Structures are given as C-alpha cells and as structure tokens.
Amino acid sequence: MSGVERFEGVTARSASGAAVAVFDLRKSFGERAVLAGVNVSIAQGESVALIGANGAGKSTFLRCLVRLTEPDHGAIRILDRVVTDLGTKDLRRFRSQVGVVFQKHNLVPRLSALTNVVHGVQSRAGGPRTWLQGLASTEVRDEAHACLEAVGLGERALQRVGSLSGGQSQKVAVARMLMQRPRLILADEPDASLDPKAGEEIMELLLRVAREKSLTLVTVSHRLEHAIRYSDRIIGFGGGGVSFDMSAAAASVVELRTFFSERVAA
Amino acid sequence: MTSSTVRPGLPPRHAAPNVVSVALWCAAVAFVMWSFAGAGLSLERLERGIPALGNMLSRMFPPDTERLPQILSSLLVTFQMAVAGCVLGVVLAFPVAVLAADNLSPHPAVKAAARGLIALFRTVPDLVWALLFVIAVGLGPPAGILAIMVDKIGFAGRFFAEAMEEADKGPREALEALGATRTGVVFSAILPECLPSFVATSLFALEKAVRGSVILGLVGAGGIGVELKVAFDLFDYDTAATIIIAVFLLVLAVEQVSDRIRRCLI
Numbered sequence: 001m002s003g004v005e006r007f008e009g010v011t012a013r014s015a016s017g018a019a020v021a022v023f024d025l026r027k028s029f030g031e032r033a034v035l036a037g038v039n040v041s042i043a044q045g046e047s048v049a050l051i052g053a054n055g056a057g058k059s060t061f062l063r064c065l066v067r068l069t070e071p072d073h074g075a076i077r078i079l080d081r082v083v084t085d086l087g088t089k090d091l092r093r094f095r096s097q098v099g100v101v102f103q104k105h106n107l108v109p110r111l112s113a114l115t116n117v118v119h120g121v122q123s124r125a126g127g128p129r130t131w132l133q134g135l136a137s138t139e140v141r142d143e144a145h146a147c148l149e150a151v152g153l154g155e156r157a158l159q160r161v162g163s164l165s166g167g168q169s170q171k172v173a174v175a176r177m178l179m180q181r182p183r184l185i186l187a188d189e190p191d192a193s194l195d196p197k198a199g200e201e202i203m204e205l206l207l208r209v210a211r212e213k214s215l216t217l218v219t220v221s222h223r224l225e226h227a228i229r230y231s232d233r234i235i236g237f238g239g240g241g242v243s244f245d246m247s248a249a250a251a252s253v254v255e256l257r258t259f260f261s262e263r264v265a266a
Numbered sequence: 267m268t269s270s271t272v273r274p275g276l277p278p279r280h281a282a283p284n285v286v287s288v289a290l291w292c293a294a295v296a297f298v299m300w301s302f303a304g305a306g307l308s309l310e311r312l313e314r315g316i317p318a319l320g321n322m323l324s325r326m327f328p329p330d331t332e333r334l335p336q337i338l339s340s341l342l343v344t345f346q347m348a349v350a351g352c353v354l355g356v357v358l359a360f361p362v363a364v365l366a367a368d369n370l371s372p373h374p375a376v377k378a379a380a381r382g383l384i385a386l387f388r389t390v391p392d393l394v395w396a397l398l399f400v401i402a403v404g405l406g407p408p409a410g411i412l413a414i415m416v417d418k419i420g421f422a423g424r425f426f427a428e429a430m431e432e433a434d435k436g437p438r439e440a441l442e443a444l445g446a447t448r449t450g451v452v453f454s455a456i457l458p459e460c461l462p463s464f465v466a467t468s469l470f471a472l473e474k475a476v477r478g479s480v481i482l483g484l485v486g487a488g489g490i491g492v493e494l495k496v497a498f499d500l501f502d503y504d505t506a507a508t509i510i511i512a513v514f515l516l517v518l519a520v521e522q523v524s525d526r527i528r529r530c531l532i
Contacts, residue, residue, distance in 0.1 A: 095442075095443055095444060096445035102436065107440070119441060122441065122447070122454065123445045123446070131454050177444075
C-alpha cells in the first residue's frame with residue numbers, strides 16, 4: 001500500500017493543504033512502542049509545541065518527519081510530498097526544504113561560525129566550494145554572513161564555534177538553518193541546554209523567523225512557559241500517542257504541569 | 267575503623283580462585299614455557315653470545331667516519347623514500363578508510379572488502395611487501411616507496427576508520443538532515459572533526475616509515491639499509507656503527523619534529 005493510498009483515510013483537515021499531515025505513525029524500539037498510531041495535522045504558518053514526559057515520543061516523532069528515524073508504519077505528508085515514500089535522492093531534496101535545529105546544536109566546533117553557516121548551502125548546492133567559507137563563492141559568503149547578522153553574530157563570523165557560548169552556538173545553528181531557506185522549521189528542544197535568558201532569545205528568534213517568512217514551526221520543548229508563549233497550539237504526547245491537542249492561548253502552565261505529573265505518576 | 271565495626275555482608279576483597287581459573291593459569295604458563303623451548307633460547311647460547319657481542323661492539327668503536335658522505339647521501343634517500351611512501355599511503359588510506367568505516371560505508375559488502383584490504387596490508391610485514399615489489403619493479407628506492415605505501419595504507423586506514431567511527435555524530439546528522447550528500451558530510455563534518463587524529467596518525471606513520479625504510483634496504487629496496495648490509499657482510503663493524511648512529515639521529519629528529527607539530531596542531 002503506497003503512502004498516497006494510505007492518505008485516503010486522513011481527516012479533512014490534513015487533506016486540505018496542511019503543511020504537515022501524519023497518519024497512523026508507529027515506531028517501536030525493541031518491544032517498546034514509542035509511537036503507537038499517531039495522527040497529527042499542522043497548518044501552514046502554524047507554530048506548534050510538542051510537550052510530554054521523557055520517552056513520550058516527541059523527539060522520535062520529530063525525527064520521523066524527516067526520516068532521521070525510519071518509522072515502522074504510517075504515512076507522513078509534508079509540503080505536498082509523501083515523505084514515507086521518498087527514495088534516497090528525493091528524500092535529500094525534501095530535507096533541503098526542512099530546517100532542523102537540534103538540542104546539541106550539532107555544529108563542527110573546530111570550524112568557524114561562518115563555515116558552519118556556509119554548510120547550510122549544501123541543501124541547494126554541493127561540491128568543495130561548500131566545505132569551507134574560504135572556498136565559497138562571494139554570493140554564498142555574503143548570504144551566510146547575512147544569516148549570521150540576522151541572529152546577531154555577524155561580528156563573530158570567523159570565531160571558532162568551539163569558543164562560543166551555548167546560546168551563541170545555538171544561534172549559529174539557527175543561522176545555518178536560515179541558509180537553507182527552509183519552508184518548514186523543526187526544532188528539537190532548542191532551549192534545553194541554555195540558560196533561561198538564552199533559551200528565550202532562541203525561542204523568540206525561531207518564532208520571529210517563522211512569522212516573518214510565514215513558515216510552519218514545530219518545536220519540542222520541556223519548558224512549559226515557552227510552549228505557551230511561543231506557539232499557537234500545544235500537542236501533548238503520552239502513552240504512545242497524542243494525549244491532548246489544544247490552543248496555546250487556552251493553556252496554562254498549571255494545567256500542563258498537571259498533565260506531566262499524571263504522566264510521570266502513570 | 268576497628269574490625270568489630272565492620273558491617274556484616276561486606277564482600278571479600280579477593281574471591282578464591284576456582285578450578286577452571288587455576289587450570290587456565292597453568293595452561294598459560296605451560297604455553298609460555300613451550301614457546302621458549304621451541305625458540306631454542308638457552309642459557310648456554312646466551313653465555314656464548316655475550317662475549318661475541320662484546321667483541322663486535324669493541325670493533326664498532328670508535329665509529330669509522332671515512333664513508334660519512336656516502337652514508338649521509340644514502341640516509342637522505344632513505345628519508346625521501348619514507349616521506350614519499352608515507353604521503354602516498356596516507357592519502358590513499360583516506361578513501362579506503364571511508365569505505366571501511368561503519369558509519370560511512372555505502373554497503374556492507376564494500377565495507378567488508380575495504381576492511382579485508384586494510385587487514386591484508388597491515389598484517390603482511392613491510393619486508394614481505396618490499397620483496398614482492400623488488401621482483402615487480404626491480405631493486406632500488408621505488409620498491410621501497412611502494413612497500414611503505416602499502417604498509418601505511420593498512421596502518422593509517424585502520425586508525426582513520428576508527429577515528430571516523432568515533433567522531434561526534436551530531437554534525438554529521440545535522441548535515442544529513444539538511445540534505446547534504448555523503449561526500450559533503452565527509453568533507454564538511456567528519457574530516458574537520460577527525461583532522462587532529464588524522465594528523466597524529468600520519469605523523470606516527472611517518473616515524474614508522476623512517477624506521478621501517480632502514481630495514482627495507484636489506485632486501486634490496488634501496489636506501490641506507492643496503493649500506494648497513496654491506497658493512498656487516500664485510501665485517502666492517504666501525505662503518506656499521508656510523509650508519510647505526512646516523513639512523514638513530516635521523517629517527518630521533520623525525521620523532522622530535524613530529525611531536526612538536528602534533529602539539530601545535532592538536
């Protein structure tokens with residue numbers, strides 16, 4: 001059964017041009033079913049926070065969206081492409097349109113901030129001129145520098161990433177993501193390893209970028225106040241599936257904390 | 267703490283050996299004794315050998331420097347041979363290592379073939395490779411260069427592959443997530459991450475090549491080894507002493523320089 005056929009059963013909301021539509025997504029690690037039939041639909045331009053206890057499947061869900069983790073079952077449609085049916089080359093082309101920001105920044109610490117940002121151009125072009133900023137074309141260098149300036153690190157372009165603070169490194173990762181010119185942003189706990197101020201700066205930056213370019217933003221977060229403040233919608237993961245799906249405007253930290261307590265107690 | 271205050275249930279410091287471990291120890295001792303007996307090393311032979319060694323050493327000193335210009339010229343050829351063979355080996359080891367690395371190899375069969383090649387090049391001694399290349403390309407330094415090259419593909423290939431397997435998978439995953447090709451991932455994430463390790467391995471390979479190239483001359487693969495063999499064949503021990511001292515100084519110099527480069531780069 002192809003992914004397109006499977007999509008016949010998806011809800012009307014997902015079928016009507018959603019940026020992200022997930023149907024019956026399942027993923028197990030050994031005997032443990034982390035995702036046991038997840039259905040989610042996210043509209044274009046929407047900012048969604050995924051919350052849940054450790055091991056609830058939020059990050060696995062996010063990784064499945066770009067197939068960094070291969071799902072066991074189900075269909076995923078993103079930006080009008082059935083991701084679960086893509087071959088190697090098409091998957092690479094699809095990934096080039098999705099900006100992913102990781103919790104651990106995932107930069108090359110020995111290289112400069114500018115070179116790390118230049119790497120983002122590999123979503124559009126390849127070859128030796130994308131490996132180091134010194135080899136890159138003037139246009140690419142210029143765009144990469146503009147991306148660094150957009151995150152407030154233009155003056156640190158030639159500084160090694162290993163010598164930057166956690167917050168600055170995460171901003172470089174965001175700049176690399178901007179270099180991709182993405183149509184969708186996925187962020188896996190981008191604020192987790194940062195102090196409160198730096199965490200807020202990163203979340204504000206991601207939301208600003210998403211709003212400016214009308215991009216869909218999906219963020220995994222453990223900081224409940226961030227989930228409420230920086231998203232339109234909050235989806236709670238638990239028990240292998242979606243436990244609740246609510247408007248961020250209607251959510252309160254107390255209510256979300258109660259959800260966590262119940263999940264941990266369970 | 268007195269013995270009276272020791273908590274009950276404290277485990278003993280040493281477990282009593284069981285029958286199996288005693289038997290294994292006895293077998294190990296028997297194996298070592300069998301090895302000595304098979305090798306024919308005896309006190310009687312040592313007693314006979316020590317005066318002969320003393321006699322040879324007395325004839326070595328003072329070293330004869332009459333042929334110093336020829337010796338230095340051969341030493342230079344040896345060094346050039348080592349550098350050329352080492353550079354070729356290290357450069358060729360890189361693609362072989364990429365194919366042999368768990369996380370980068372495109373296919374299990376390719377990985378098995380690359381690992382098999384590395385194992386073959388590494389386990390067969392360089393002296394054997396030199397004998398083969400002397401037959402193939404004739405007497406002289408070219409055979410030595412090829413022997414060193416093959417040996418270094420095995421040596422560096424193994425360590426390069428291990429370094430790439432141990433590299434932080436974060437930067438690699440980030441580039442895969444943005445749609446980079448395998449080559450892009452290798453040159454943008456893996457290579458910069460592993461560069462210090464590659465430099466250290468390459469310098470060790472050079473040290474090993476300089477030491478090894480001396481021996482290669484004994485089988486006709488060029489360099490100072492030929493001079494050393496001729497000196498010993500003619501019982502010209504004082505000239506041999508000059509050669510040994512020259513080799514010692516060269517190896518020492520290479521080790522010192524490579525040690526400094528390693529400290530600067532890492």
